[in-house]
Amino acid sequence: MDEHEVIPAEESNSAETAESQDSAEVASTEADVKQNAKKNRPLIHEFYEYIVDILVTSVVAAVFLLTLIVRTGYVDGASMAPTMLDGDRYLVSGLFYTPEQGDIIVFQPEDNAATRRYVHGENKLLVKRVIATEGQIVDIDDETHQVLVDGVVLNESYLPGNITDKKTDSSVVYPFEVPPGHIFVMGDNRRESVDSRQLGSVDVRTILGKVFVRFFPFDKIGAIN
Numbered sequence: 001m002d003e004h005e006v007i008p009a010e011e012s013n014s015a016e017t018a019e020s021q022d023s024a025e026v027a028s029t030e031a032d033v034k035q036n037a038k039k040n041r042p043l044i045h046e047f048y049e050y051i052v053d054i055l056v057t058s059v060v061a062a063v064f065l066l067t068l069i070v071r072t073g074y075v076d077g078a079s080m081a082p083t084m085l086d087g088d089r090y091l092v093s094g095l096f097y098t099p100e101q102g103d104i105i106v107f108q109p110e111d112n113a114a115t116r117r118y119v120h121g122e123n124k125l126l127v128k129r130v131i132a133t134e135g136q137i138v139d140i141d142d143e144t145h146q147v148l149v150d151g152v153v154l155n156e157s158y159l160p161g162n163i164t165d166k167k168t169d170s171s172v173v174y175p176f177e178v179p180p181g182h183i184f185v186m187g188d189n190r191r192e193s194v195d196s197r198q199l200g201s202v203d204v205r206t207i208l209g210k211v212f213v214r215f216f217p218f219d220k221i222g223a224i225n
Contacts, residue, residue, distance in 0.1 A: 069095040104130075131184045
């Protein structure tokens with residue numbers, strides 16, 4: 001029978017305990033070294049790390065908020081000329097937005113007979129200017145081609161001239177009172193625009209928001225009035 005060295009149980013436990021103590025001491029020593037190194041670091045390094053953390057957090061938060069409250073879009077066609085041209089890209093926000101006369105807005109037209117007749121393309125978004133809000137009365141003078149709201153000629157300095165007509169192929173009857181929860185919109189290029197003159201009033205629930213900045217083309221970057 002081969003002889004083997006037998007380690008008594010007490011000696012084995014003692015050896016394991018010693019190894020555990022050594023491991024704990026090593027871990028403790030490493031932790032102490034790291035802690036001492038951290039303490040010995042220049043304060044400016046900690047300040048830089050703090051600033052970097054704040055910047056990263058701020059950027060992430062800003063991107064998240066912009067995704068929720070700001071959208072991008074582009075103009076398709078000439079209906080808003082000369083204010084906005086075909087291909088112009090813009091930012092639109094609907095956060096806490098209430099339509100006001102003169103605003104340029106983006107909305108999703110309702111699916112009805114008028115939309116199917118005049119608007120080509122499914123789920124198309126339209127960019128138009130708010131002419132009147134709920135309860136106001138819109139009229140168009142056949143002779144002067146001026147727009148009247150509540151009997152007062154609307155100051156439309158953004159237009160190249162008095163060029164508004166009633167669109168003879170429309171079912172809208174003037175004077176037109178804007179229903180509750182709706183607005184009346186037109187494009188700035190009155191001869192080319194499909195708007196409330198053909199589609200009727202716009203439900204405010206279909207509004208995505210107000211156009212507030214044009215970011216392309218780059219030589220025209222700025223606020224939209």
